[in-house]
Amino acid sequence: xxxxxxxxxxxxxxxFISKAKSKQPNILFLIADDWSFxxxxxxGDKEVRTPTFDRLAAEGALFTNAYTASPSCSPSRASILTGxxxxxxxxxxNLWSExxxxxxxxxxxxxxxxxFTGSTRKGWGPGDFKVSGLxxxxxxxxxxDFADFLANRPDGxxxxxxxxxxxxxxxYVANTGIQAGMKLEDxxxxxFFPDNDCVRNDILDYYFEIERFDRECGQLIAMLEEMGELExxxxxxxxxxxxxxxxxxxxxxxxxxxxxxxxxxxxKVKSGTVVHDFVNFVDFAPSFLEAAGKTPKNMxxxxxxxxxxxxxxxxxxxxxxxxxxxxxxxxxxxxxxxAIRTHRYLYIWNPMPERNPAGDPSVHQSVGQYGDxxxxxxxxxxxxxxxxxxxxxxxxxxxxxxxxxxxxxxxVEKDPFQLNNLASDPSFxxxxxxxxxxxxAWMEKTGDPRFENPKSTYWDELxxxxxxxxxxxxxxxxxxxxxxxxxxxxxxxxxxxxxxx
Numbered sequence: 273x274x275x276x277x278x279x280x281x282x283x284x285x286x287x288f289i290s291k292a293k294s295k296q297p298n299i300l301f302l303i304a305d306d307w308s309f310x311x312x313x314x315x316g317d318k319e320v321r322t323p324t325f326d327r328l329a330a331e332g333a334l335f336t337n338a339y340t341a342s343p344s345c346s347p348s349r350a351s352i353l354t355g356x357x358x359x360x361x362x363x364x365x366n367l368w369s370e371x372x373x374x375x376x377x378x379x380x381x382x383x384x385x386x387x388f389t390g391s392t393r394k395g396w397g398p399g400d401f402k403v404s405g406l407x408x409x410x411x412x413x414x415x416x417d418f419a420d421f422l423a424n425r426p427d428g429x430x431x432x433x434x435x436x437x438x439x440x441x442x443x444y445v446a447n448t449g450i451q452a453g454m455k456l457e458d459x460x461x462x463x464f465f466p467d468n469d470c471v472r473n474d475i476l477d478y479y480f481e482i483e484r485f486d487r488e489c490g491q492l493i494a495m496l497e498e499m500g501e502l503e504x505x506x507x508x509x510x511x512x513x514x515x516x517x518x519x520x521x522x523x524x525x526x527x528x529x530x531x532x533x534x535x536x537x538x539x540k541v542k543s544g545t546v547v548h549d550f551v552n553f554v555d556f557a558p559s560f561l562e563a564a565g566k567t568p569k570n571m572x573x574x575x576x577x578x579x580x581x582x583x584x585x586x587x588x589x590x591x592x593x594x595x596x597x598x599x600x601x602x603x604x605x606x607x608x609x610x611a612i613r614t615h616r617y618l619y620i621w622n623p624m625p626e627r628n629p630a631g632d633p634s635v636h637q638s639v640g641q642y643g644d645x646x647x648x649x650x651x652x653x654x655x656x657x658x659x660x661x662x663x664x665x666x667x668x669x670x671x672x673x674x675x676x677x678x679x680x681x682x683x684v685e686k687d688p689f690q691l692n693n694l695a696s697d698p699s700f701x702x703x704x705x706x707x708x709x710x711x712x713a714w715m716e717k718t719g720d721p722r723f724e725n726p727k728s729t730y731w732d733e734l735x736x737x738x739x740x741x742x743x744x745x746x747x748x749x750x751x752x753x754x755x756x757x758x759x760x761x762x763x764x765x766x767x768x769x770x771x772x773x
């Protein structure tokens with residue numbers, strides 16, 4: 273009798289353990305605002321400290337070729353949520369747009385499966401979701417913080433939570449990085465910026481906010497550990513688009529589109545995994561749905577789990593795009609771009625090269641002059657270099673604000689900062705032709721309106737919701753007043769004007 277009772281006990285214990293192991297995973301999505309690859313310790317950056325990101329990479333998978341679908345907040349976040357490319361999201365392809373409610377999100381679909389859903393701070397946006405009939409942000413109902421969300425969670429319900437930091441978005445408090453002990457001499461300055469102390473100081477302030485984002489993410493993960501939910505939670509830590517500097521954010525060069533990404537989920541991801549294949553942010557939504565037991569439909573992305581388990585997938589390239597970022601061209605004009613990135617080359621198609629890529633040289637509706645570039649000391653110093661290109665150095669003003677040809681081609685292995693356009697070099701004609709062919713095939717397959725009509729004005733005519741910063745900034749005054757203030761030592765402050773002389 274005792275042996276029979278023991279057998280039943282073992283059976284039921286095994287049953288409940290099995291049920292516990294098979295329950296749907298939670299999802300914690302941690303997204304920075306304007307953080308570029310490779311600015312994390314695990315990628316080899318010697319100055320910025322990212323222990324949370326590094327831990328997730330060590331305990332899960334680190335991605336070296338993860339790309340946002342678009343280097344602009346609203347379209348990037350829309351693609352994350354819908355699993356669709358920006359041009360497939362209609363109005364969602366623009367910054368400050370209206371939410372395309374006709375397309376379900378992974379959040380709404382998981383909610384329909386019994387998930388408890390929520391978000392804090394910056395979800396989808398900036399833009400207007402209420403005009404589309406939604407009661408709350410597409411990223412989830414807003415909570416004051418993760419603790420508030422967990423306090424409202426029904427007992428035992430799986431959850432998906434979106435933590436949308438505003439770091440490292442501008443504006444920065446000048447000198448926060450150097451005052452925190454970071455060193456100007458340790459900064460690696462991208463080749464499309466002039467290398468001087470004021471630019472380095474600007475990058476340190478950017479690093480300071482990356483570190484703050486990393487610390488806050490660590491606090492959320494600690495809560496998961498305390499409640500015993502860490503092992504059953506998919507944790508994704510990444511960014512929406514690139515750093516808020518010239519030729520980065522709002523551009524299809526790597527510093528605008530290549531993102532830090534680490535994913536931890538012990539059930540499917542082996543610790544210490546490093547992924548060099550290409551991943552696009554449209555892959556997140558189908559991955560989350562599949563993990564919860566739902567077959568993704570009408571999504572362009574492909575789930576990551578089978579791929580991470582060793583299945584061969586077509587991940588030898590990634591497709592990128594942008595439409596209207598800020599409203600910074602007379603006539604409310606977009607600056608359309610499409611691109612394909614492989615391990616060796618980046619090919620960019622600019623179907624309207626007659627337009628200003630960084631915005632008009634004087635204000636139209638938003639931001640100020642060259643308004644697709646966020647205001648900063650780095651931007652102002654590069655504006656001051658107009659017509660002052662030096663022999664043997666890049667023309668920094670032209671790289672950031674000048675017109676661009678219809679086609680661009682870069683050998684990213686030899687030219688990691690994408691400075692030398694090979695599109696007109698006859699020896700690369702076959703490479704350019706093949707990449708153009710693949711890009712057009714993708715555009716046709718995904719129904720991109722610019723495949724049939726490259727000069728389409730669709731995204732020009734969509735509503736742009738805000739009016740702000742509608743005046744030119746006195747950038748010369750900004751340069752005159754900017755000071756680097758080290759925390760101690762004989763040097764009390766360093767002005768920027770001498771670097772221009």
